[in-house]
Amino acid sequence: MAMDHPQNVTHLAVLDGVPIIEALERCGETFARAWWHWFFFAQPEKPERAILADPDAWYTGSPEMMGPANYENFRVATRDPATVHGMIEDYRAGLGIDRAHDAEDRRLGRRIQCPTLCLWSLRDDLEMLYGDVLAVWRPWTTTLSGHGIDCGHHMAEEAPEELGRALRAFLSA
Template sequence: MGIFAGFDLDRIEGAGVKLRVRHGGSGSPVVLLHGHPRTHTTWYQVAPELARDHYVVCPDLRGYGQSDKPASTEDHVPYAKRAMAADIVAVMRELGHSQFAVVGHDRGAGVAYRTALDHPDVVTKLVVIDAVPTVEALERCDATFAREWWHWFFFGQTAKPAERVITADPETWYNAWTVNSPDRLGPENHADFLAAIRDPATVHAMVEDYRANLGVDRVHDEVDRASGRQITCPTMMLWSLRDDMEQLYGDPLEIWKPWCPHIVGHGIDSGHHVAEEAPAELAQALGDFL
């Protein structure tokens, strides 16, 4: 029957763009937001488990996968996490839900916590995976961070556009037949990933996401922190033990506590793409928290 059996696949209006959205299950609603360079299909093993008790919504973020890719601007605001968060609220409203839980991994975690900050009456619970607030990461940037996360800055600059390098050989750039092979991602998830990275418009939009990250996203975080705004809903952070969260930050929960004082969380024995590498453990952790 393929992946996401029993789920519907639609294009739904967000905040001025249409998103490709997979949705199914029944119960309290939860949105799952993917990271870079994935699409919503990264959740193919987790979403059906959660759908036993929840109505699960998995969109492609704006610019990613088969969602719309709006023209950008000099300040990259169309790809700000604030814009992406507004998409999620609008999509859920279209699906009949004024409140929902939100789970985000990697870039999706940035959208998830921005949704909780901008729409506190909407988000009932928040889960962030393998991420800290953008401003906190940038302020702690040292030689180790620059060595391991150099792509943030390569993507973020415009003098020598990263798109030209990536689109010359996207499958090699994104390790499509090695660490991101069909065996590791699953054949159908891999096919969706492959279609995304082969599309120059998608590559440009994904890079615009990083350009927004270094500019407008950081500003939004700085304004919120200066005003004392905090995330008030129950929040959990999960991190991959075979990624570098602990190497970069020690206990990553300590980074989050000024933003959400009652945050809980723990590590999972996995590499970075935890939804694909440790789906059972992730689904269990999410189900327990939700």
């Protein structure tokens, strides 16, 4: 949205990820072992059936790590067929139309024009997979800042105060 509708987006914060085309172009053995589920989730119908048969096998977390209310909401969501389907459609789009859009944006030299904040989890695998996360984002945006946060992938649930501070500072600058 920030690239396609720059008049509507004044600031962009990206959390614990890189552009899909960057991830796929760097896909090697380490990525394939860690992110095999991306390719499974891109398949029709089977992912939803597998997840809904045993949600706890697919989605972990704990009340201690996420907070009791967030954890309960998470458990309810991973048992709802419509929610699971929506989650999986995001993966399908990533390996399809999103990748195609990234390739076209790169070909045309498009870049995100608004200030961009990139935050990533220090206890997930972004740095292991890509090294300097900001270096991956730099070709995609004109103004970039960011840093890692000491948490797992569920940043809002695991480190709400630190994430909130970073977002407030970025959005008020």
